[in-house]
Amino acid sequence: MAVVIVQFAPEEHLGAVHAALEAAALDTRVFRAWDGELPDGLVGVDALVVTGGPATAGGVELLRRALAAEVPVLGVGPGAQSLAVAAGGAAGRHQAAGSGSGSLRVTPASDSDPLFAGATPQPSRVRYPLGGAGEPPAGAVALVRDEHSRAQAFRIGGSAWGTADLEPWRQQVPARFAALVAARAEHTATRTFFTQRAAAWEDRFAHQTPAYEAAVARMRLGRGQTALDLGCGTGRALPALRAQVGGEGTVLGVDVTHAMLTAAARIGRLACGQLLLADCARLPLPPGSVHGIFAAGLVDHLPRPRTALREWARVSAADGTLLLFHPSGRAERAARHGRPLSPDDPLAEPNLRPALDATGWRLTVYDDAARHFLARAVRAR
Template sequence: MGVLVVQHARDEGPYVLGEALAAAGLRMRLCRVWAGDPVPENLSGTEALVVMGGPQSAHSDDGFPSRRAELALLRRALDAEVPVLGVCLGAQLLAVAAGGAARPGTGLQVGWGEVRLSPEAARDPLFAGTRERLRVLHWHGDTMDIPDGAVPLASCERYPVQAFRTGGAAWGLQFHLEVDETAVDAFATAFPHEAAAAPGLRRAAPGELAALAPHRDRVLARFAALVAERSERTAARAFFAPRADAWEARFAADGPRYAEAVARMDLRHGQTVLDLGCGSGRALPALRAQVGDDGTVLGMDVTTAMLKAAVREGRERQAGLLVADCSQLPLPEGAVDGIFSAGLLDHLPDPAAAVREWARVTGPGGILLLFHPSGRAERAARHGRPLSPDDPLGEPNLWPVLEAGGWRLDCYEDADEHFLARAVRI
């Protein structure tokens, strides 16, 4: 796992942003398109996507051979809700990827200048608490139109779009918040003709940066913390989002086996049942049939794209669908009578903490059914690996975790054609 940083010019690196990511325990993976590095086709192993500035134009392929690949990667990040930070050129590319536009501006804007934060910035996860007026480093000649639904965060008179948020966790900054004195010197050395438009740029840098630093460091640290906190969810979303459209067709034959597994829960009409990691909702019709029209069925998944697939299958008629972290459930204690979960527990970072949380929301005597339409050995062989003795779904590992979490394992089946474990809330 790592933060993918797309760098367009040798001297336009992450600077202070890189320090913030490292302080949060995050590793950077540099894609130096200026040196010929190919832009990845997918977001596998990516905790966040950062797209830096550069001399290219976001509105044209001329002199910008990686533009289309970067836009495609940004769109994948937006679809999968992978955190994104775009800086200068990166912000313009983000605007285009999200449905807005980039275009030539009215002239070069280089040097230290003021931006005004919008009222929405006071509620933004990164900018909340930042003073209304900031002096920042400008270095651009192009501008952008933000997409519908995007939240404007900062502006100035000459170029009104200076910062915005779009989607679940994507930010674009037209100005360079990532800079320190080394960065300012590198910019001025790399682009001397542009730097000449801002006399005293280097001389003013120490004082300007001293005033900016507390706000710069807080915003960048918040982005890094958000990336770190969402890392596991991001991995799941990055994996499942591009597969969501084909998921139902690919596994359509598993429907009867899901129904057979649900029948083992022995639910009654009027009860409340939760499908954790519900995906496209293959178990939801059977769960609804068990609890009847007067019961409650909830399907939760961390990947919005999978829930949209469930809606396309009409499963919102059988259950309420929620985007939620399956290890931190938005439910009160004892709210459900049963939990169904297929292929989830062994992919969570802390299975023991998860089953404790699931016990918290389940009333005494409630049922937990863990299921997969193939056995552990068959899955291991399919993925070309041996069956690990440390597998959390192995019976010697699973029952003590369940018992410590408030469950009693009363059925365990691990055959070629399915895996099933049934536990009762103590």
């Protein structure tokens, strides 16, 4: 994994960004766009820093893909204008060539921004590009304006920032961006992988729906209860969960990838339950509020399975049910990937049982069959 820096002219210097990324132990890869270098895609990319202007079509397309996958982005100088264009805004309207001078003011919205909270420009009166950071699209958050009310820094969603000039903020913004990139690296990899596959996911795996229905049936939930599908993807388990808890029950589908939830909504899964964008290890739910948790193909992809299992126990009611499932057995999956079964696999019973015991669960069923994997646990009292 690495932070990709796309530079569009040899004279561009991002020393503060390089230093901050290095201090956060993040690798960097520099692409020299003036020599025709651009990344092939976003696989293996923790974050993107872009300095090129809105006329660079390749840079704009790369930014669009990064925005869709919620890869952290920092657009600097003309790169901020490229970011604005990629998000549906426009490049800045220059009154004349070159730069102007004046004062910058932070907006109230900056008070809660991960990068600009508490920031003050150093010095307070600065030179800035006359075109500003471009004209961000509707919904973007203006963080810094100049004395003519032009945006000099903005945020799009929760993962992309543009600033006309990094120099006034060099004491804070680069370091905060690097810290944010490091903290989100695990989710960034997940979102990048699944975003590009979300549109075709349901059609590709629709044949597995009967296996999901059979697995959900083994949860034995009651009508009126609350069921949670973690890492729900396009929501293949949601109809079966709704059937178990009935119309008076509650069904929640949780995923960390926005594109997957969008695909789920497009194929009608909102009729089965609510969709929630959230980290499965930090659920925005009160303690004891869930009666059944379904998690398909999730545990063995988590960097800290016990942390997640402990969180799931927190939100589970007494005697709540946890069902871990995969439509392929462990041996079948290993063979498909050309590797032997690993003794370190968190789903191997010698690993899974103590992990459940230590996090508030009691394993009641362990079924690692040729064509499916299923483990059922109940919330320990």
